[in-house]
Amino acid sequence: MYSFTEENYLKAIYKLSDNNGSGVSTNSIAENMQTKAASVTDMIKKLSDKKLLKYEKYKGVNLSQKGKDVAIQTIRKHRIWEVFLHEKLKFGWEEVHEIAEQLEHIQSELLINKLDEFLGYPTHDPHGDPIPGENGEFHNNAFxxxxxxxxxxxxxxxxxxxxxxxxxxxxxxxxxxxxxxxxxxxxxxxxxxxxxxxxxxxxxxxxxxxxxxxxxx
Amino acid sequence: MYSFTEENYLKAIYKLSDNNGSGVSTNSIAENMQTKAASVTDMIKKLSDKKLLKYEKYKGVNLSQKGKDVAIQTIRKHRIWEVFLHEKLKFGWEEVHEIAEQLEHIQSELLINKLDEFLGYPTHDPHGDPIPGENGEFHNNAFxxxxxxxxxxxxxxxxxxxxxxxxxxxxxxxxxxxxxxxxxxxxxxxxxxxxxxxxxxxxxxxxxxxxxxxxxx
DNA sequence: ATATAAATTTAGATTTGTCTAAAATTAATA
DNA sequence: TATTAATTTTAGACAAATCTAAATTTATAT
CATH class of the missing domain: 2.30.30.90 (Ferrous iron transport protein A (FeoA))
Structure with a gap:
């Protein structure tokens, strides 16, 4: 459905959004994704055309509901895979992130749901971050x-x-x-x-x- | 190390090689990979530059040892993931191939070795195909x-x-x-x-x- | 308020992998 | 063997994602 790169941009923008209503800046995205501002502008236009975010020149971006959904599902997949790597394959909590960065892009709803079931529906990843549910709802941590x-x-x-x-x-x-x-x-x-x-x-x-x-x- | 696409080409060529010494034809690769002959020629040149295969114009290609190694490791990863999907996640044997096509490209030697260990070093995938070892050796099936x-x-x-x-x-x-x-x-x-x-x-x-x-x- | 700095966008180029259409080569056949 | 057919390659174009350098817009500071 969405490319590797598109999912990574959406995830980065989601994490940079603090729900202040203020748009996420081009530069902050570039920094976060280890790329150049010009590349970010290019991709932003593409994501805007696909209605994944709202974009006003020079004003930064805000994810649409659709964009948020994709970001949250990607985060969900990332964190479930991290649990698998840590719990089942015995990777250390400092090793799981990098591999999960790849695994989070595997396309199959059924796969992630079966994996979730296999792991006993974990609520948190190996770093204590909450795992959103199938419908994207986060349970607040209050740590x-x-x-x-x-x-x-x-x-x-x-x-x-x-x-x-x-x-x-x-x-x-x-x-x-x-x-x-x-x-x-x-x-x-x-x-x-x-x-x-x-x-x-x-x-x-x-x-x-x-x-x-x-x-x- | 090698791209998604490169690995897929090497795998396809490996499977089309019958070790007759005769080269694998451009058209057969194109058919196998659901692409066009012209695209195959382009990719063949690239793989030849990288010493992954030997290429003579109009004569087809033969994998080098390096090319075979990459193909076999990709097949190894594919089949180990298939075992995981079938044994642990309870996917049917008709469902595992498509998902493993994606998972086989995840880059981490350690991951596949830990997964192999987790699965108890399986020798065959859910279709009965042998799983090559870390060093690429196949045990002959004799079915x-x-x-x-x-x-x-x-x-x-x-x-x-x-x-x-x-x-x-x-x-x-x-x-x-x-x-x-x-x-x-x-x-x-x-x-x-x-x-x-x-x-x-x-x-x-x-x-x-x-x-x-x-x-x- | 105006000059300077910082951020952002545009223009044009590059890489990877693909394609179509035409040209070249090899194979098949009469 | 000459001609047609099939295969393969080349030439040129395209889409995705990126980059550099230059131009534009916004923010900052005197």
């Missing part, structure tokens, strides 16, 4: 970042804000994984670094930079 | 077609020659599936149609046309 949690409160590591490979590798290295039980035992006023208790056993220190990028519930 | 089997001999349905959706659907309809135990109980001289016993229980009739396209061991 908070670890640097806002008060001392002595038990929480569960439920997601990350930074999805970069180095960050995910770092968390793995210090034994922080999704689903982990943790408790803040000390907050250092000076640099807002934290001392944590993992699974009621091991104590570790993390910087505020790390804490800000961890989501818990 | 025979059902129309050559003598009466009262017990055999196992191990593959098909015709891979078309209608044929596979027909076999499914008459309850013939891979791994099935069967015995020829009667061979009609007139039209070489057969009466079969399935699993030592049910009797069915099949035409010679069907028997010719079934492989057993």
């Amino acid at each position: 908070v970042s670890l640097d806002t949690v008060e001392a002595n409160k038990k929480v569960i590591l439920s997601g990350v804000i930074n999805h970069s490979v180095p960050f995910l590798q770092h968390l793995k290295k210090i034994d922080l994984t999704l689903g982990q039980k943790l408790m803040v035992i000390e907050i250092n006023e000076y640099d807002r670094s934290l001392k944590l208790l993992l699974n009621g056993k091991i104590e570790i220190f993390i910087s505020n930079e790390v804490a800000k990028n961890i989501l818990v519930k | 025979v077609s059902l129309d050559t089997v003598e009466a009262n001999k017990k055999v196992i349905l191990s593959g098909v020659i015709n891979h078309s959706v209608p044929f596979l659907q027909h076999l499914k309809k008459i309850d013939l599936t891979l791994g099935q135990k069967l015995m020829v109980i009667e061979i009609n001289e007139y039209d070489r149609s057969l009466k079969l016993l399935l699993n030592g229980k049910i009797e069915i009739f099949i035409s010679n046309e069907v028997a010719k396209n079934i492989l057993v061991k």
